[in-house]
Amino acid sequence: MTMPSGLAFHGGALxxxxxxxxxxxxxxxxxxxxxxxxxxxVPAS
Incomplete structure (x- = not known):
């Protein structure tokens, strides 16, 4: 992802x-x- 600056979790999706x-x-x-x-x-091990 190029130049990310924000995240949002909505409807079960990031x-x-x-x-x-x-x-x-x-x-x-x-x-x-x-x-x-x-x-x-990746699932936690």
Whole structure:
């Protein structure tokens, strides 16, 4: 995930903001909120 700056847990899913500072880099429309896939997590051993 590129330039994350925030997380939210909603409806049993984790969401993160991406490209949050893109506006400062001259890319004002690059910001996104994406769902973090379950496969991103590894079970505790």
């Amino acid at each position: 969401h993160a903001s991406a490209w949050a500072v893109a506006g400062f880099l001259g890319m004002p429309d690059a910001g996104q909120v994406v769902r973090v896939a379950d496969s991103a997590f």
